[in-house]
Amino acid sequence: MRISDKILLIVFVLATVLVLVVALLIGGSLQQVLLLGQAVYIFVFITSFMISRKLSQRIISLSFNVEEMAAGNFSKKIEIDSRDEIGQLASALNDLLSRLRTNVAIDVSKDTELAKAKTDFVTLASHQLRTPLSIIKWYVDFLVTGEAGEINKEQKKYLEEVYLSNERLIELVNALLDVSRIDVGTFSIEPEPTDIVERAENALRKYLPQIKQKEIHLKKAYDDIPKINLDPRLTKMVFDIVISNAVKYTNKGGMIKITIKKTENNILTQVSDSGCGIPREQQPKVFSKLFRADNVRRMESVGTGLGLYIAKAVIEKSGGKIWFESPSLEFLLSEEYKGKKITPDKANKGTTIFFTIPLKGMKKKLGTKKLSSL
Amino acid sequence: MSKVKKVLIVEDEIAMLNALVSKFEKAGFDVLSAQDGKEGVRIAKKESPDLLILDIIMPKMDGISVVKEIRSDNNWGSDVPIIMLSNLSDPESVSSVAKYNVYDFLVKTDWRIDDIINLAKEKLNI
Incomplete structure (x- = not known):
C-alpha cells in the first residue's frame, strides 16, 4: 500500500x-x-x-x-x-x-585518457598505414590499366595479385579501426532523427563503380519510411558492411536487391544477392570474429572476417536483430532467376542478410569510444 | 564549345599529388596543384577553379582551414564544389567540413583515381 x-x-x-x-x-x-x-x-x-x-x-x-x-x-x-x-x-x-562523480571521474578519466590514447594511436596508425597503401593502390592500378604502356598477360596477372593483396591490407586497416573501438559494449550510440533510406543510399555510393564494373543488376525497394532516431554513422556502417559483402560475393552479371520496409514495430532491411552463398555447415559461425567461409576463402576476394561481427554488435546494441538465409529465397523467387536472366553462382544460390531496427529508434548509449570509420 | 574545367588539387604527399595531377590532366582537365594549404588558398583565390580537391593533413594549413577560408570568400568560394580526399575517416573530421557544406569526403584507400574523376565530372555536370 x-x-x-x-x-x-x-x-x-x-x-x-x-x-x-x-x-x-x-x-x-x-x-x-x-x-x-x-x-x-x-x-x-x-x-x-x-x-x-x-x-x-x-x-x-x-x-x-x-x-x-x-x-x-x-x-x-x-x-x-x-x-x-x-x-x-x-x-x-x-x-x-x-x-560518486569524483570517484567515477577519476576512474573514467583514467579510462578515458587510456581510451583516448589508444584511439589517437589507432587513428594515427591507420592514417599512417593508409598513406602508402593508397599510393600502392593507385600506381598498381595505373600499371594494370595500361597507363604506363601496354603490358603482357603475365605482367597483368602478377600486378593483379599485388593489387588484390593491397586491397586486403586496406580492408584490414579499416576493420581494425572499427574493432579496436567496438570492444563490444563500450562504443557510444548517439541517435538523432535520421532518414534510413538516405543512409543506405549514402553507403551504397562507394560500391556503385564496382557494381557497374561487375555488371551487377541492382534492385531497390524502399517503403516510405519516416525519420527515426538513429545514430547516422552506425547506421551507415551497417549498410556499408552488408552491401560490401553482397558486392564482394556476387559474381559478374549477378543481382543485388536492397529492400527497406516498415513493419509494425521495426524497420526491416533485406540485402539479397545471387552470389556464392554460405554453405550450410558454415552457417552457425557466420557472425563470429574472423570468420570467412571456406567457399569464399578459395575465391579471389578480400575480406577480413570482421564485418558481420561488427554489424551484429552494432545492431544488437541498438535494440535490433540481424540474421541471414542462404540460399536466398528473395533471389530464388525473383523474376530474374525465374526468367533465367541471372544464373546463381555455384550451389549455394545467394544470400539474404536481414536486420531490424526498432521504430522507436536506437537508445542513446553513453560510451567512452566512438566508432570511427565512415 | 564547353569550357575546359579548372581543378585545383592540394595534397602534400608528392607521389599522390603526381598521380592525381597526371590522371586529371589525361581526363581533360586544366589542373592546378599545391603541396600545402596556404599555397592552395593563394592559388584558389587567384585562379577561381571550378572544383577543389583537398587533403586534410597538410603542412602550413590543414584542409579544414582551407575549406573555411575558401567558403568565407563570398564571390566564388561559397559555392565552389569541394571534394575532401583524405586517409582520415573519423566522424569529427567529416562533420568539421560538413558544416561548410562540404559533403564529399573520400577515403583515399577506398577510391581509384578513375572513380574520383567520375565523381568530379558528376559534380561539375559534365
Whole structure:
C-alpha cells in the first residue's frame, strides 16, 4: 500500500473518531452529527489527499533521480525544494552524487585518457598505414590499366595479385579501426532523427563503380519510411558492411536487391544477392570474429572476417536483430532467376542478410569510444 | 564549345599529388596543384577553379582551414564544389567540413583515381 494511502486511511479513522467524540460531547440530533461528519470528512479528505500526493510525488521524483544515477548519469544535481526530511534525503543524495562523480571521474578519466590514447594511436596508425597503401593502390592500378604502356598477360596477372593483396591490407586497416573501438559494449550510440533510406543510399555510393564494373543488376525497394532516431554513422556502417559483402560475393552479371520496409514495430532491411552463398555447415559461425567461409576463402576476394561481427554488435546494441538465409529465397523467387536472366553462382544460390531496427529508434548509449570509420 | 574545367588539387604527399595531377590532366582537365594549404588558398583565390580537391593533413594549413577560408570568400568560394580526399575517416573530421557544406569526403584507400574523376565530372555536370 502506498504511503499516501496509509496516511489517508489513518486520517479517515481519526476523523471518524473525532466526529463521534465531538457529537457525543456537544450532543445534537443524528442529522446534525451526520452533516458535521460529512463536512469534516470532505475537508479532511481533500487536504490530506493533496498533502500526501505531494509527498508521494516528491519521493517518486527523487527515485527517478536515483535511477538515473544508477544508469551512470552523474551530471544532474537533485533540486532541493525544502528543509524537511525529504529535502534532507535529497541533500544527502546530492552529497553521494558528488562523491560518486569524483570517484567515477577519476576512474573514467583514467579510462578515458587510456581510451583516448589508444584511439589517437589507432587513428594515427591507420592514417599512417593508409598513406602508402593508397599510393600502392593507385600506381598498381595505373600499371594494370595500361597507363604506363601496354603490358603482357603475365605482367597483368602478377600486378593483379599485388593489387588484390593491397586491397586486403586496406580492408584490414579499416576493420581494425572499427574493432579496436567496438570492444563490444563500450562504443557510444548517439541517435538523432535520421532518414534510413538516405543512409543506405549514402553507403551504397562507394560500391556503385564496382557494381557497374561487375555488371551487377541492382534492385531497390524502399517503403516510405519516416525519420527515426538513429545514430547516422552506425547506421551507415551497417549498410556499408552488408552491401560490401553482397558486392564482394556476387559474381559478374549477378543481382543485388536492397529492400527497406516498415513493419509494425521495426524497420526491416533485406540485402539479397545471387552470389556464392554460405554453405550450410558454415552457417552457425557466420557472425563470429574472423570468420570467412571456406567457399569464399578459395575465391579471389578480400575480406577480413570482421564485418558481420561488427554489424551484429552494432545492431544488437541498438535494440535490433540481424540474421541471414542462404540460399536466398528473395533471389530464388525473383523474376530474374525465374526468367533465367541471372544464373546463381555455384550451389549455394545467394544470400539474404536481414536486420531490424526498432521504430522507436536506437537508445542513446553513453560510451567512452566512438566508432570511427565512415 | 564547353569550357575546359579548372581543378585545383592540394595534397602534400608528392607521389599522390603526381598521380592525381597526371590522371586529371589525361581526363581533360586544366589542373592546378599545391603541396600545402596556404599555397592552395593563394592559388584558389587567384585562379577561381571550378572544383577543389583537398587533403586534410597538410603542412602550413590543414584542409579544414582551407575549406573555411575558401567558403568565407563570398564571390566564388561559397559555392565552389569541394571534394575532401583524405586517409582520415573519423566522424569529427567529416562533420568539421560538413558544416561548410562540404559533403564529399573520400577515403583515399577506398577510391581509384578513375572513380574520383567520375565523381568530379558528376559534380561539375559534365
